[in-house]
Structure formats: structure tokens, C-alpha cells
Amino acid sequence: MSNEPTNNEKLISSFATSLVIPESQVSESLAYNTINEWDSTAHMLLIAELENTFNVMLDTDDIIDLSSVNKAKEILAKHGITF
């Protein structure tokens, strides 16, 4: 079946869910602390959401580096997730 969402779709949906923003707002360049919804509290929810969705364990370096949607892809790629 081709109904399985792609990793990119999963990523967008993780951002939208944890930051409580519409999926249309999740662009590659969306960055930490540039919108009120992506503050340090939401950041921890986002990290947990990404860990659950992609079944990875992110360390403290990853959390600091994960400063944009684009960066999230890079970091997940490092953990073996392909986009």
C-alpha cells in the first residue's frame, strides 16, 4: 500500500503537532525561537515527538543543533532516517 506517509510528511506532522501550528506553516526554514509557538517548552515536546515518530534517541548535542526544520532533517539523517 502506498498510504504509508513519507518521512517528510511524518516530519511535517510532528512539527505541526508539537508546536500546535498548521502544517502549511512548517517550511524548511522555520527556525527555533522565531515564532512564539516554538519556544524552549515546545522544543522539548518536539524532541519527544520526533523520537517517538522516527524511533531514534536524540542526545543533548542534537537538541541544541536542532534549530530549524532543515536542521532536523540533517540530524535525523545522521540517525539513519532518509528524506
Next chain:
Amino acid sequence: MLIEQAPYELTVAKKAPLLLAQLNSLTAHHREFCSEYESVVTAQWPNYAVANQLAAVPYLAVSLFKHLSLKSIPDSEVFKTLYSSGTTGNPSKIALDRETAGLQSKTLVKIMQHWLGKERRPMLIIDKPSILDARNSFSARAAGIKGLSFMGRNHCYALNEDMSVNIDAVQQFCSEFAAKPVLVFGFTFMVWQYFVEQLKQSKQRISLPNAILLHSGGWKKLEDRAVDNATFKQAVLEHTDIPKVHNFYGLVEQVGSIFVECEQGHLHCSSYSDVLVRDAETWHPLPLGKEGILQLMSVLPKSYPGHSLLTEDRAVILGEDDCLCGRKGKYFNIKGRLPKVDMRGCSDTFTPTVRERS
């Protein structure tokens, strides 16, 4: 840049010139972009040009942040304002731009990685969940929890809204994670009053033998109850099995460059900060082993002139580069707060009585 260095590996010979250069450039930056800071410097240090040693770097009384809006960025660049928890009078207001806020989080994580490792640990927070609600979110307690929560995962709050221990949640956390390295964090007084004491009174105990407890926030309230660091650690061990307990010290005015207590019980400067102790009468720097007023220096504050601050705490510098724990840098102990009357004297740095000659 010091910020790229490991936190506890620089000896004074390497650190001192780098630190002095960075502090000098911060002084110049804030003189240019913060007119109130410039006024203080010209009033207190007439003909000041550049510091040739650490002790010659101009310093502000930390209480000035309660009275003045000291920032080196335009209002449009203010991304976040931190407030001190001061129970009396005005709180300090610290204006952060994105750059300084980012630098603070990165530095805090870098220091904490040294003590906790890079892996995030299951984290038990000794506070109530609503501490992060919007109405509390500007408090120092909330800011501390947010900052440290980056080091954790599976965050669990140990207290109910009425400050009783949520023993079911805590026991659930223990049964799930006790075998793993765990992080426990809380404010010193909260850990004592609402956790250890309550476990003791209700004759309950928990077991987290692989945990590290980090706590901060000052000893004042515990000293009033005659609880010292040794008593604190012993009681924590007795009621929770937590073998490693580290206090840390830091000001809202210098978030990020915190001072963590080592296994020898000493607070350590990191590569990104330094301390001096000054005589309360003459303001001269004091040698190792002499008690005086603590001055803190940090390379992080760029959006506000907080890189060199005279605190309201008494302290003794115990040594430099030679702590038995092996970490480099100065190490010290806090000896309590200044009496109120002294604080009034040294907070008024607009009156040019505080003058450093070098």
C-alpha cells in the same frame, strides 16, 4: 574564543589572556551601545581605557539591574526578558536577543554535558507541573527548570499542586528508570522542604541509586534551619539512595555560565567564567583564602552589560588549577549573603565612591 574550549581544561596561563581580551571587547561593546553603562564606567573609572588585568575590568553592582533598564540592543531586538526571583523590591530585568539567549543555552548544555554526559537522562523534577504555566513562566524557578530540562527526557514532576509529594508518580518513575542513569533537579530549598523532609515525615523512601541530583538556588533558607551541605547530602542519600549530589551557583544576570560543585565540595569556574573576591571596605581584590564580596565575570552577556558583576554574596576563593578533583580553573565557596546595610552601600554605584585604581 573561550566558548569553543572544553569547560574545565584551561590552566590560568592559557585562560587569562583569552578571558581578558574577551572581557575588554565586551566592555568596549557595552560602552558603545548602552549609555547608562557608559555613564557608570566614566563616573567610577575616570580615564578608563582598557583593562590590563582581570581586576581592572569595570564591574557593576548586580542590584543596578533592579533599578535601571540596562541593555545594549534596541527594543526591537529584545527577544526574551529574564526576571530575577527577588522577593523584595524590584526584580532584575535582563534583556536577551536571540544571539545571547542561544549562547546561554549552548553554554549551559556544554557545562552540563561534562557532569551528565551527552545522553539525555530520564529526569525527575522536584517541583509542581504548573511551574511552567504562562503565569509563572518568567520566574527564575521556571527558567532554571526549562534550561535544565534540555538535559533530560521522560520528565516527571515529583510534587502535586499543593506541594505534597506525588508519591505514585515518583514511584512509577523509579520503577521504570531506577536502573538507568537518572537526573534529578530542583531548587535547593524545594528539594529539602518539599521532598526530603516530606519523605522523612511520612516514613517513605525512594531508591534512585544511579541518579545525580543537581540543585541550586541558595542556602539561606536552609542555614536558617541549620542544614549544611553535608547534612543535606546525607539526608538525600538516606531517603532516596541518590549518591551524587551537586549544588550549582549562578545568577539570573549571568544565565548559562554556571558554577558547579565538584566531588570535593568546591564550586568551579568554567572556561567561560571567572571570579574575584573584593574587600567590602576598600574594593581591592583579595588573595586566595580571604573572604570578601564575590565578583563574577562571564563571556556570554552581549545584549546587556552583565559580563562583570559585583554580587551580594560573600565568598572565598580556595585555589586555582589545583583542585583535587583534577578540574582546572578557580574554585571557591559561597559564605552567605551580605548584610542588607552593606548591600545598600555597594548598590549605589552612581555615586563615585567605588573606584578601582590599577
